[in-house]
Amino acid sequence: MLNIVLFGPPGAGKGTQAAKIIEKYQLVHLSTGDILRGELAAKTTLGVEAKKYMDKGELVPDEVVIGMIESKIGQNTGSKGFIFDGFPRTTAQAEALDKMLNKRNIPITVMLSLEVEKDELVKRLLGRGQDSGRSDDQDVSIIENRIKVYNSETAPVKGFYEKQGKLKSIAGMGSIDEIFNRLCEAIDKA
Numbered sequence: 635m636l637n638i639v640l641f642g643p644p645g646a647g648k649g650t651q652a653a654k655i656i657e658k659y660q661l662v663h664l665s666t667g668d669i670l671r672g673e674l675a676a677k678t679t680l681g682v683e684a685k686k687y688m689d690k691g692e693l694v695p696d697e698v699v700i701g702m703i704e705s706k707i708g709q710n711t712g713s714k715g716f717i718f719d720g721f722p723r724t725t726a727q728a729e730a731l732d733k734m735l736n737k738r739n740i741p742i743t744v745m746l747s748l749e750v751e752k753d754e755l756v757k758r759l760l761g762r763g764q765d766s767g768r769s770d771d772q773d774v775s776i777i778e779n780r781i782k783v784y785n786s787e788t789a790p791v792k793g794f795y796e797k798q799g800k801l802k803s804i805a806g807m808g809s810i811d812e813i814f815n816r817l818c819e820a821i822d823k824a
Contacts, residue, residue, distance in 0.1 A: 635740050636661060636715030638821065639722070641792065642748030643784040644777070645755035645762070646806050647813060651748070652719050654814050659821065662706075662713045666721040669702045670694065680705065700730045707738065715743070724787065728794045744824035745795035746817055748806035755781055800824075 673681030722728040763771030795801040802820040
């Protein structure tokens with residue numbers, strides 16, 4: 635089973651590359667945002683629990699998010715593997731994810747970290763903001779703050795997987811196909 639954590643700062647191209655990886659390797663996409671919205675819409679026990687926190691403007695606790703991911707994995711037991719997109723965001727989440735996956739004997743195979751220069755991230759996000767209309771992608775100060783938060787709070791997760799020998803840093807500059815080819819090379823060697 636192939637289990638991938640796709641990682642990188644805002645604007646690195648995770649969504650674009652995740653879609654291509656899913657198609658080629660026939661993996662189940664586990665996006666915590668999508669899972670959360672699905673659980674809320676279905677009014678599951680975990681969805682109701684998550685809503686209590688969200689209604690107060692609080693982050694959904696890691697154990698609730700892990701529970702949702704575990705439920706989704708349980709619904710896809712015959713899959714070839716999973717791609718984690720947007721999770722884990724903290725070392726504590728990575729530890730909790732590892733614990734849950736190891737219990738099922740389906741550990742993370744590789745963490746693919748897209749490395750992109752800050753100026754390029756800003757340029758990409760501003761372009762996405764023009765195309766999508768997303769206000770958070772149209773303000774340079776907001777974009778720069780999101781990158782700063784990623785670097786201080788989320789980037790340390792790379793160290794967790796590096797200690798396990800599972801981190802593969804991928805140059806995220808170039809065409810979509812060039813980046814995809816680099817990702818595939820890393821996946822095929824994992």
